[in-house]
Amino acid sequence: MAEPAGEAAPQADGVSEEAAARPRGFRLLGEDKSVHQALGGGKAADVLLWKDKKTSAAVIGGATVLWVLFEVVDYHFLTLISHVLIGVLAILFLWSKATIFIKKSPPDIPEVKISEDLAVNVALALRTDINQALHLLREISLGHDLMKFLGVIVALWILSEIGSLCDFLTLFYVAVLMLHTVPILYHKYQDKVDHFAGKAHVELSRQYSVLDAKVLSKIPRGPAKDKKQN
Known part of the structure; x- marks a missing residue:
């Protein structure tokens, strides 16, 4: 009985070593952050990760219907809203009116109102996101982070190229499809994606070091501001 246990021990140790080594590798979302947490961890995350399959399917179906109506059938937004x-x-x-003749109770139509708490929460969420975006733009404008500057420039250039190929509605529809496919695919193949992302990160860091040594470090900089004397 001791020999099988001894043979199984290396396998168990090997598995534990792999499990322990896995979190120390490169992670797109960080060491202790899951895909669900990165998406906010609420109902929206459940929908994007298809944990609430009915809602996820309804969102995809609704977006597809709207795209077909506006892009294929060539419906106009105001016309569609008016007809609906x-x-x-x-x-x-x-x-x-029919309930009067058949002597049944009229339909119970609930009174819908937007609560003050909901409006305040939405405004606070938008305020936080807008402030973060403005802070990022300010940091880039001040030249504090070259990598962020290059990343934002590349992202805006890609966005402009995509915008020249399709209109806003098609872009919005593609974004909805990607939001409902990319997170779940990354969640399923996270280890493989992080492995290749780690290689890409190492290569980009190496190229940036070369660029910094040959070009960026040789750019003349203004004199540092003298600290005020007390």
């Missing part, structure tokens, strides 16, 4: 409201109001009006 005409249909809904006509059905509810006729239903309410």
Whole structure:
């Protein structure tokens, strides 16, 4: 009985070593951050990771219907909204009138209001995101982080190229599809993606070091500001 246990011990140690070594590798989201946490950890994360399959399918289906109506059928936004409201109001009006003749209770239409708490929470969330974006732009403008500057420039250039190939609605539809496919694929193949991302990060860091040594370090800089004497 001792020999099988002894043979199994190296395998268990090997597995534990791999599991212990895995978190120390390069992680796109950080050591202790999961995909669900990176997406906010709430209902939105559940929808994007298809944990709430009905809602996820409804979002994809709704976005597809809107894209087909506006891009394929060539519907206009105001025309669609007007037709939908005409249909809904006509059905509810006729239903309410019909209940008088058939002697049944009228439809129970709830009163919908936007609460003050909801409006404040949305405004606070937008305020936080906008402030973070403005802070990032300020840091880049002041020249504090060259990597962020290059990353933002490349992202904006890619966005401009994509915008020249398709309109805003198509871009929005593609973004919805990517939000419902990329996170779940990354969650499923996270180890492989992080492995290749780690290699790319090492190579980019090496290229940046070469660029910094040959070019950036030779750029003349202004004199540092003297600290105020007390």
